[in-house]
Amino acid sequence: MTRTIAVVTAGLGKPSTTRLLADRLAQATDRALRLYDEQGQVEVVELRELARDITDNLLTGFPSEALAEAVRTVVEADGVIAVTPVFSASYSGLFKSFFDVLEEDALAGKPVLVAATAGTARHSLVLDSAMRPLFAYLRALVVPTGVFGASEDFGSNASGSLAERVDRAGRELADLVMGQRSSGRPDPFDNPTPFEQLLGGGT
Amino acid sequence: MQFGIFSVGDVTTDPTTGRTPTEHERIKATVEIAKKAEEVGLDVFATGEHHNPPFVASAPTTTLAYIGAQTERIILSTATTLITTTDPVLIAENYAKLQHLTDGRVDLMMGRGNTGPVYPWFGKDIRDGIPLAIENYHLLHRLWREDIVDWEGKFRTPLQGFTSTPRPLDGVPPFVWHGSIRSPEIAEQAAYYGDGFFANHIFWPKEHTQRMVALYRRRFEHYGHGSADQAIVGLGGQVFMRKNSQDAVREFRPYFDNAPVYGHGPSLEDFMAQTPLTVGSPQQVIERTLGFRDYVGDYQRQLFLMDHAGLPLETVLEQIEILGSEVVPVLRKEFAALKPAHVPDAPTHASLVAAAGGPVDGTVHAAGDDVTGRATEEVRR
Numbered sequence: 322m323t324r325t326i327a328v329v330t331a332g333l334g335k336p337s338t339t340r341l342l343a344d345r346l347a348q349a350t351d352r353a354l355r356l357y358d359e360q361g362q363v364e365v366v367e368l369r370e371l372a373r374d375i376t377d378n379l380l381t382g383f384p385s386e387a388l389a390e391a392v393r394t395v396v397e398a399d400g401v402i403a404v405t406p407v408f409s410a411s412y413s414g415l416f417k418s419f420f421d422v423l424e425e426d427a428l429a430g431k432p433v434l435v436a437a438t439a440g441t442a443r444h445s446l447v448l449d450s451a452m453r454p455l456f457a458y459l460r461a462l463v464v465p466t467g468v469f470g471a472s473e474d475f476g477s478n479a480s481g482s483l484a485e486r487v488d489r490a491g492r493e494l495a496d497l498v499m500g501q502r503s504s505g506r507p508d509p510f511d512n513p514t515p516f517e518q519l520l521g522g523g524t
Numbered sequence: 525m526q527f528g529i530f531s532v533g534d535v536t537t538d539p540t541t542g543r544t545p546t547e548h549e550r551i552k553a554t555v556e557i558a559k560k561a562e563e564v565g566l567d568v569f570a571t572g573e574h575h576n577p578p579f580v581a582s583a584p585t586t587t588l589a590y591i592g593a594q595t596e597r598i599i600l601s602t603a604t605t606l607i608t609t610t611d612p613v614l615i616a617e618n619y620a621k622l623q624h625l626t627d628g629r630v631d632l633m634m635g636r637g638n639t640g641p642v643y644p645w646f647g648k649d650i651r652d653g654i655p656l657a658i659e660n661y662h663l664l665h666r667l668w669r670e671d672i673v674d675w676e677g678k679f680r681t682p683l684q685g686f687t688s689t690p691r692p693l694d695g696v697p698p699f700v701w702h703g704s705i706r707s708p709e710i711a712e713q714a715a716y717y718g719d720g721f722f723a724n725h726i727f728w729p730k731e732h733t734q735r736m737v738a739l740y741r742r743r744f745e746h747y748g749h750g751s752a753d754q755a756i757v758g759l760g761g762q763v764f765m766r767k768n769s770q771d772a773v774r775e776f777r778p779y780f781d782n783a784p785v786y787g788h789g790p791s792l793e794d795f796m797a798q799t800p801l802t803v804g805s806p807q808q809v810i811e812r813t814l815g816f817r818d819y820v821g822d823y824q825r826q827l828f829l830m831d832h833a834g835l836p837l838e839t840v841l842e843q844i845e846i847l848g849s850e851v852v853p854v855l856r857k858e859f860a861a862l863k864p865a866h867v868p869d870a871p872t873h874a875s876l877v878a879a880a881g882g883p884v885d886g887t888v889h890a891a892g893d894d895v896t897g898r899a900t901e902e903v904r905r
């Protein structure tokens with residue numbers, strides 16, 4: 322069986338360090354899923370390519386076709402890897418805007434691995450001070466290990482191996498994904514609340 | 525099929541001149557626009573209702589009554605009447621009065637309103653939007669159909685032995701549409717009562733309209749009002765026309781780029797591809813509008829947004845002229861040729877009276893004390 326892993330990456334450069342970290346996390350998750358005899362099907366959402374569409378959605382209230390496809394990828398995935406560069410002491414505005422245009426409850430109960438990149442490890446608390454609260458609000462299930470990649474991590478193991486943290490986070494995401502029952506939400510258009518119930522004050 | 529225009533009543537700066545009309549100019553312009561709509565042969569003029577700047581669309585029945593006095597034939601409607609924040613007793617009275625004054629040329633469209641601060645101004649809370657729409661309309665529905673109403677609900681003071689006056693003209697309440705972009709509860713509500721459902725349609729991709737209408741039709745049949753394809757559907761549309769489509773695009777673009785709802789966002793071209801907005805030749809508008817039927821089925825009412833985004837009055841009147849002379853006559857013929865015989869037209873006062881078996885005077889004469897009106901419990905017909 323395959324499990325879909327949506328990777329949301331907000332890096333702006335090409336190639337970007339953020340995308341690089343995102344890919345390593347996706348590979349680690351896939352490796353961990355294979356221990357369950359599962360395959361990871363990784364689908365990458367590059368927010369840079371959707372920057373205009375996301376802004377348009379903020380203004381018009383509806384997504385373009387390309388953005389709707391990206392949102393579907395994320396909402397229907399079995400697990401999400403969300404990676405942002407640190408801008409001004411937090412996730413980037415583009416990263417936040419993408420999660421701002423999702424429907425309410427779209428990520429409720431969804432296993433999410435959070436990760437961030439920056440030029441210096443002094444920004445690493447962004448994982449716990451910004452990203453975890455965001456996904457807690459969205460009622461997603463965030464894995465215990467958040468992965469922070471500073472520039473120096475890509476060249477040395479001085480502050481503990483990045484590869485080890487990546488592997489651990491990937492295993493945790495795979496474990497959470499495997500523990501999930503499929504989270505199909507009821508479509509209110511298929512089963513509308515009968516009017517007598519609405520009239521009685523129900524929802 | 526009915527064709528008409530709906531007005532939001534926004535006071536917006538003309539981006540090409542920097543000039544902003546006064547409230548007075550905009551209010552008078554609304555009347556000119558409605559009269560023009562009748563003059564060019566349109567069937568419906570609908571006004572919005574807003575209680576905050578930059579709009580002049582408060583007091584809708586005042587506007588409609590004034591227009592009604594200066595027109596002969598056009599149906600006066602709303603887009604929308606705020607069923608959430610307006611006391612249903614006042615809606616019952618105001619629109620029944622309008623019915624009498626205009627000899628039945630009235631229907632109305634219920635909407636919730638999406639401006640948070642407006643709700644507390646009227647003692648309500650936007651988080652109760654759906655429950656308010658449901659409870660208030662249920663009361664309104666009874667006030668027009670029962671001479672004496674005892675009522676108690678969550679959102680207003682109870683009524684004991686209350687008679688809403690005047691009673692609906694000829695014993696027949698105005699036809700009601702329910703408008704919503706994406707709340708399945710409202711499609712369900714329209715279906716339950718066998719009322720009309722109106723999809724604003726103009727700001728969002730057609731998929732939203734399509735699934736709302738599909739739900740409404742399915743539930744209309746479920747509640748026994750007829751087959752799904754006999755449900756009463758209305759759609760919004762948004763167009764700007766010139767003989768040459770490039771001229772239309774050139775002239776409309778600054779208004780689009782600065783429009784209050786979608787301005788500074790997607791390009792005109794993207795928005796035209798994503799929503800029903802059509803900027804081009806009358807022929808393009810005809811083809812696009814006929815295409816709406818492909819995803820909602822045969823429908824009964826098509827309203828166009830014409831006066832908005834700061835377009836000057838002369839331009840709006842020209843647009844209505846083109847709509848009435850070049851577009852609607854073709855649409856009428858084409859839609860009529862496509863519509864199967866068992867699909868009804870939109871109800872009018874005349875058709876509702878006929879369906880009820882003829883007019884009945886509903887006047888409620890109070891017994892005894894007709895000065896203070898205190899004897900309501902003794903009311904007799």
